[in-house]
Amino acid sequence: MSVNTQATIASFGGKLLKLAHNSSVLGCESKFNLFLPPQSQNSRVPLLIYLSGLTCTGDNCSEKGFFQHGASKRGIAVLYPDTSPRGIGIQGEDDSYDFGTGAGFYVDATAEPWSKNYNMYSYITDELPKTVFDAFKDQLDSSKVSITGHSMGGHGALSLFLKNPGKYKSVSAFAPISNPLKAPWGEKAFKGYFGEQDWQKKGAEHDSTELLKKWKGGDLDILIDVGTGDNFYKQGQLLPENFVAAAKEIGQEMGVNVRYQPDYDHSYYTMATFADDHVDHAAKYLFA
C-alpha cells in the first residue's frame, strides 16, 4: 500500500502530487496524481475522483482541466487515476487508441488475455482509494467521495456511481459514453474485455443507460455537459439522449441534467470552461 512521491507541484495554493504505487489488481506499477487543496493542511477534506478518457493518463486533466481552480476554493482534493494498466506486454495492447493501453474502460476484463491485468473497475472502486486513504489519512476524509469523468471516464463515473449506490456522494460527467452497448467504442471494448459470447450480458452490467433503468437508489441529481460541436457526439459514440430516455423510463427525468453546450468540442477546453460547475456540483453533496 506504499505510495512513492515522484513530484510535488504547487498549484492554486495547494499541492499536486505525482504519485506511483505497485497495484496488485493491475499487476504493474500505476501512476496517479492527487491534488491536495490548501485546506488539507488543517483538516481532512473530501475527495473528487476524476476519471480520464481514451489515450489519457492522470496528467492531461491535471494540466488542462482546471479542476484545481475550483477545488482549491472549495477545499476538495482531486484524484486523477490512470486509464489502464501500463507495460503489461500483452500482444496487441498498443495496437489501437481505443482498446488496451490507455483504454481500460473501467471494467474488470473476463476474457483472455486481458483478465489478469485489465481490472480497472476493482482498481478504481477498491484498491486505489484504499491506497490513497491509507497514505493520506491525515489529509483526506474517506467518508466523502464524489466522482466525475470525461468521455470513457464519463462512462466510468456514471457506471461506478450507478453500480454502487451510496458509495459516491454525487456524480457528474463531461461527454460521457452513456450507452456503450450501442456505441462503436463500447462494443469494441466490451467484446475485447468480455469476449464475443458474453459482451452484451456483461456489458449491460457496466452500461450506464442499462444500469439507470434498474436504478433503485433514490432521487438522482446527475450533471452532464455535452458540447454540440463534439465530433464524437455527432458520430453517436456518446448517446446522452439514451441516458435521458432511461431516466424518463424510471421517472427520474428531473434527476438527469444534460446541458448541451453550444459549439463546445470533445477537448480539455470544454472541461476547463465548466470544471468549476462540476466541482460546485460535487461540493453541494460532499459538504451536505
Next chain:
Amino acid sequence: MSVNTQATIASFGGKLLKLAHNSSVLGCESKFNLFLPPQSQNSRVPLLIYLSGLTCTGDNCSEKGFFQHGASKRGIAVLYPDTSPRGIGIQGEDDSYDFGTGAGFYVDATAEPWSKNYNMYSYITDELPKTVFDAFKDQLDSSKVSITGHSMGGHGALSLFLKNPGKYKSVSAFAPISNPLKAPWGEKAFKGYFGEQDWQKKGAEHDSTELLKKWKGGDLDILIDVGTGDNFYKQGQLLPENFVAAAKEIGQEMGVNVRYQPDYDHSYYTMATFADDHVDHAAKYLFA
C-alpha cells in the same frame, strides 16, 4: 495581411481561434492563437499579448495557462504568438532548445545566417498586431494593448514595453529572464543573433535591466511573479533581483512588484494559478 483560420474552439464563453498567416518579416508561415471573449461580439475589446517561453508555441499557454478564464470575465482578447520562425532550414536551427527554432528571444537578429528570418522583435511589435487588427477590426480595439509573458516571453514583454514607451498600456511577467546579458540563456542567444563582436552592445538594447536603468517614461507599475521552487531561478537564469536593483537605481522601486511565490516552479501550473491576477493587472490599465 490575410489570416487563415485553422480551427475555432469554444472556450470560457468565447472563441479560441487557431490562425496562420504568411509573415514577411519572418519569411515563413507563422501560426498564432487569438482568444476572443464573448464581449467582442458586441464591441471592440482590448488586447493582451502573451509571449511564450523557450520551446513553446502559442498552443501551450492557450491550453494550460488559463488566461481565457479571466479574459472572458474582463472582456479582453488574448493573442498567443509563436516564439520563432519555423521551418526556415538554417543549419543548426533545431540543434538546441534554447537557440534557433522555438527560441527567437524577441529580437531582430543582425548576425548571419539568422538576420533574414529571426526578426521576432519586428514581428511582435509591428507585423503581427497590424495583421491581427486588420483581420479583426470589428472585434479588437487597436488603441488598447497590454503585454505579458513567461520566461523568455517575460523578457520579451518587459523589453518590448521598456523600449516602446506608451505602446503598451501595462506589462507583467512570469519568471522573466530579467537580465539576459548576465544569464547563460541570454548570452547564448545574444551571441548567436548579434554576433560575438556586438552581443553585449546590441544585447543591452534588449536587456530589461539595462533598459530600465534608462527609463524616462514615467511612473511604472510592473507585476512579476517568480516561484521560489523554479529551478531556472535558482540557476541564475532569471535574475529578477537585478531588475529590482535597477528600479531602485532610478527611484522606481515602488513601480516593480516582484512576488516570490513559495514553492511554485517554472511550469504552466504557475501561470494557471496566477493568470487571473495578471489579467486583472492588465485590465486596470486597459479600461482606465
